[in-house]
Amino acid sequence: MRKFKVAGAQLGAIQKSDSREAVVARMVALMDQAHEKGCELIVFPELALTTFFPRWYLTDPKEIDQWYESEMPSAATLPLFEKAKEYQMAITFGYAEKTPDGHHFNTSIMTNKDGEIVLKYRKIHLPGHGEYAPKRAFQHLEKYYFEPGNLGFNVCANLGGVMGMAICNDRRWPETYRMMGLQGVELVTIGYNTPAYNAERRDEADGKRLFHSQLSIQAGAYQNSTWVVAVAKAGNEDGHELIGGSLIVDPNGFVVAQAKTQEDELITADVDLDESRFGKETVFNFAAHRRVEHYGLISSQTGVEVPEEVKKQLEQE
Amino acid sequence: MRKFKVAGAQLGAIQKSDSREAVVARMVALMDQAHEKGCELIVFPELALTTFFPRWYLTDPKEIDQWYESEMPSAATLPLFEKAKEYQMAITFGYAEKTPDGHHFNTSIMTNKDGEIVLKYRKIHLPGHGEYAPKRAFQHLEKYYFEPGNLGFNVCANLGGVMGMAICNDRRWPETYRMMGLQGVELVTIGYNTPAYNAERRDEADGKRLFHSQLSIQAGAYQNSTWVVAVAKAGNEDGHELIGGSLIVDPNGFVVAQAKTQEDELITADVDLDESRFGKETVFNFAAHRRVEHYGLISSQTGVEVPEEVKKQLEQE
Numbered sequence: 001m002r003k004f005k006v007a008g009a010q011l012g013a014i015q016k017s018d019s020r021e022a023v024v025a026r027m028v029a030l031m032d033q034a035h036e037k038g039c040e041l042i043v044f045p046e047l048a049l050t051t052f053f054p055r056w057y058l059t060d061p062k063e064i065d066q067w068y069e070s071e072m073p074s075a076a077t078l079p080l081f082e083k084a085k086e087y088q089m090a091i092t093f094g095y096a097e098k099t100p101d102g103h104h105f106n107t108s109i110m111t112n113k114d115g116e117i118v119l120k121y122r123k124i125h126l127p128g129h130g131e132y133a134p135k136r137a138f139q140h141l142e143k144y145y146f147e148p149g150n151l152g153f154n155v156c157a158n159l160g161g162v163m164g165m166a167i168c169n170d171r172r173w174p175e176t177y178r179m180m181g182l183q184g185v186e187l188v189t190i191g192y193n194t195p196a197y198n199a200e201r202r203d204e205a206d207g208k209r210l211f212h213s214q215l216s217i218q219a220g221a222y223q224n225s226t227w228v229v230a231v232a233k234a235g236n237e238d239g240h241e242l243i244g245g246s247l248i249v250d251p252n253g254f255v256v257a258q259a260k261t262q263e264d265e266l267i268t269a270d271v272d273l274d275e276s277r278f279g280k281e282t283v284f285n286f287a288a289h290r291r292v293e294h295y296g297l298i299s300s301q302t303g304v305e306v307p308e309e310v311k312k313q314l315e316q317e
Numbered sequence: 318m319r320k321f322k323v324a325g326a327q328l329g330a331i332q333k334s335d336s337r338e339a340v341v342a343r344m345v346a347l348m349d350q351a352h353e354k355g356c357e358l359i360v361f362p363e364l365a366l367t368t369f370f371p372r373w374y375l376t377d378p379k380e381i382d383q384w385y386e387s388e389m390p391s392a393a394t395l396p397l398f399e400k401a402k403e404y405q406m407a408i409t410f411g412y413a414e415k416t417p418d419g420h421h422f423n424t425s426i427m428t429n430k431d432g433e434i435v436l437k438y439r440k441i442h443l444p445g446h447g448e449y450a451p452k453r454a455f456q457h458l459e460k461y462y463f464e465p466g467n468l469g470f471n472v473c474a475n476l477g478g479v480m481g482m483a484i485c486n487d488r489r490w491p492e493t494y495r496m497m498g499l500q501g502v503e504l505v506t507i508g509y510n511t512p513a514y515n516a517e518r519r520d521e522a523d524g525k526r527l528f529h530s531q532l533s534i535q536a537g538a539y540q541n542s543t544w545v546v547a548v549a550k551a552g553n554e555d556g557h558e559l560i561g562g563s564l565i566v567d568p569n570g571f572v573v574a575q576a577k578t579q580e581d582e583l584i585t586a587d588v589d590l591d592e593s594r595f596g597k598e599t600v601f602n603f604a605a606h607r608r609v610e611h612y613g614l615i616s617s618q619t620g621v622e623v624p625e626e627v628k629k630q631l632e633q634e
Contacts, residue, residue, distance in 0.1 A: 001634065124608045124611050125606055125607075125608065126606070127600065127606065148608055149611075152611050153611060154624075155623075155624065155627055156627060156630075157627045157630035157631045157634065160631065160634055161631075162623060162627055162631070169606075172540060172600065172601075173540070173606075173607075174491030174492075174495065174536070174540060175491075175495075175607075175611075175612050175615060178491065178492075178614075178615055179611065179612065179614055179615065181621070182614045182615070182618055182620075182621060182622065183614075183621070183622065183623060183624055183627070184621045184622070184623040184627075198599075200595075200599055201595065201599075208569070211570070211571075212539060212569075212570060215532070215535055215536050215539060215570055216536060216539070216540065218532055218536075219491070219532050219533060219535075219536030222529060222532060222533070223489060223490070223491060223533065252525070252529075253528070253529060253532055254528075278518065280621065282515075282517055282518075283444070283489065284489075285620075286619060286620045286621055287619055287620025287621070288620075289442055289443070289444065289486075289490075290442075290490075290492070290619045290620070291441050291442065291465055291619075292615075292616050292617065292618070292619050294441050294466075294469050294470060294492075294496065295492050295496065295615055295616040296616050297495075297496055297499045297500075298492060298495055298496065298499070298609075298612055298615050298616050299609050299612040299613050299615050299616040299617070300609065300616070301499055301609070302603060302604055302607045302608075302609050303499075303602075303603045303604025303605075303607070304498070304499060304500070304501045304597065304603055304604070305499065305500065305501070306472075306479060306500060306501040307471075307472065307500055310472055310473060310474045310479055310500070310501075313473075313474035314474045314477065314478075314479070317318065317474065317477055
C-alpha cells in the first residue's frame with residue numbers, strides 16, 4: 001500500500017469489426033503480463049472496448065447503440081473484473097456508457113484490488129463538434145455522441161492513496177488536475193484516443209500532437225504534485241492514425257516510463273505515493289500560496305470576454 | 318501593429334552594492350541593441366533594478382526601505398521611459414514598490430510605445446516564507462517583504478493586441494494564465510529571479526529548475542493560446558546563483574528563442590498576435606469546451622481538502 005508497481009496498458013488499434021470479446025482477450029493478456037511483473041494497478045485507455053467510433057457519423061439509433069455499454073460489468077467485460085480479483089490488481093478503463101434513462105457518456109471506471117468499482121468518471125471536456133462537419137479532414141463527433149460528464153472531478157481511496165481519473169481531452173485543461181489536486185489527489189489515470197493529425201490543421205502531425213499531450217500531462221503532474229498514468233489507444237484504426245506515447249509521470253513532472261510502439265504495449269513504473277508530499281508541502285502548498293480572491297473568472301465565466309476598456313482602446317488604435 | 322519584433326532582455330547578476338543608475342545604464346544598453354534589431358517591445362525581469370534582496374533577512378526599516386521605489390518613473394529610472402519614447406518601444410520591468418500609504422508589493426509596469434505606463438501588476442503568488450527560517454539553505458523572504466498583489470490579473474491594449482503580466486512564481490500556477498486567457502490575452506510577459514537550487518531540496522539544481530520553469534511557461538502558452546515572453550535575472554548575485562533560460566514561447570507552446578548565457582543577453586522573436594487565433598478558435602475555444610459548473614473549488618477553496626468519505630476509507634485500509 002502506497003508503494004506499488006503500476007502498469008500503463010496501451011492498446012493498439014481496434015477495428016470497427018473487432019468484437020468486445022476479442023478486445024477483452026487482448027486486455028486480459030496485458031493483465032497477465034502486468035501480473036508477472038508484480039503490478040497492483042493497471043490503466044487502460046479511453047473507449048478501450050471498441051474502435052474510436054466518434055470519427056464515424058451515424059444516424060441509425062440501432063447502429064449507434066451498439067457502441068455503448070448499458071451495464072458494467074457486462075458479460076463481455078466480466079473477465080476483466082474476475083482477473084482483477086484473481087490477480088489482486090486494481091484496474092481502470094474507459095467505455096461508452098448508456099444509462100438506463102437513455103443518457104450517453106464517455107465514461108471510465110476504477111476498481112479496487114478485488115475488482116469492485118470504487119470510482120466512476122464521466123468525461124467533462126468533450127472535444128470536437130456536435131454536428132456533421134463536412135469541411136473537416138475527418139469527424140470528431142464527441143459532442144454528438146456524448147453529454148458532458150455530470151459527476152464532477154471526484155477522487156477515491158485506492159491502494160492506500162487518493163486517486164482520480166480524467167479522459168483524453170481533459171488532460172489539456174489545467175482545471176482537471178487542479179480540481180483533483182484540491183482534493184489531495186496523489187495519482188491520476190488518464191486514457192486517450194488522439195488522432196495523429198489535427199482535423200483542421202493538417203501540418204500539425206504526430207510530433208506536435210505528442211508534444212502537446214505530454215506537455216499538458218507533465219505540467220498537470222508537476223503543478224499538483226501528483227503521479228499521472230496516461231495511456232493511449234494507438235495505431236491505425238480503419239485508416240485513421242492515433243498517436244501513442246503512453247507515459248507515466250512522477251509528481252515532479254518527469255517522465256519515468258513511455259511506450260515505444262503503436263501496439264498493445266505494457267509500460268511500468270514503481271510508484272511511491274509519498275513522493276507527492278514534497279511538492280504539496282513546499283512550492284505547491286496550496287493553503288500557503290493560492291489566492292482564490294483573484295481566481296473568480298475561472299469558475300464564473302466560460303468563454304473569453306475582453307474587458308470593455310481594452311476593447312475600446314483596441315478600436316481606437 | 319499586431320506584428321512586431323519582441324525582445325527578452327535578460328539581466329545578469331546585480332550585486333547588493335550596484336546602484337540603480339548602473340543597472341539602468343545596462344538596461345538602456347539592451348534597449349539600444351533591441352532598437353538596432355527593430356524591436357517594438359522589450360521585456361526586463363522581476364526586480365530588475367536591484368539584487369534579489371528577499372534572500373537577505375533585514376530588520377532595520379531604513380535598510381529595508383532602500384530596496385523599494387516610492388515613485389515610477391523615479392529620477393534613476395527616467396532614462397528608461399525617455400528611451401522608450403525615443404525608440405517607440407514599449408517596455409516592461411519589475412521593481413519593489415512602496416505605496417504612499419506604506420504598502421509593499423512586488424510590482425511590474427508596462428508602457429506603450431510613448432513610454433506611458435498602461436498597465437501595473439502586483440505579484441499575486443508570493444513564494445517562500447514570511448519569517449526568518451534558519452533551517453533553509455538560504456532565505457526566500459518574499460512573504461516578509463511583500464503583500465500579495467491587490468490588482469488582480471488584468472490585461473491592457475498594447476501594440477494592437479491584448480497583453481498581460483505575471484511575475485516569477487506566478488508562472489507555475491495555471492490560474493495565472495487562465496485568468497488572463499479568459500480576458501483574451503495574446504501576449505504575457507513574465508519576469509523572474511529563480512534560485513538555481515531548491516532551498517529545501519539541495520539535489521534539485523539548475524537542470525530540474527529550468528525544466529520546471531519552462532514546462533509551466535510552455536503549458537500556460539499552449540493552454541491559453543498566447544505568446545509568452547519570460548525573462549530571467551540570472552547569474553551569481555553575491556554568492557547566490559540564479560537560473561537563466563529566458564525564453565519566448567509561441568501560442569502553440571513551442572520555444573522560439575532562448576537565452577544561452579547567465580549574463581545581460583537579448584533574445585528576440587518575430588511575433589504575430591494573430592497566431593494566437595487558431596488555438597483560441599479550436600482546441601481552446603473556451604466558450605465551446607469549458608465546463609465552469611465543475612470548477613467551483615478552484616475559486617472557492619484555497620488549500621487541499623481530502624473529501625471526508627475518502628479520508629475515512631483511507632483510515633480503514
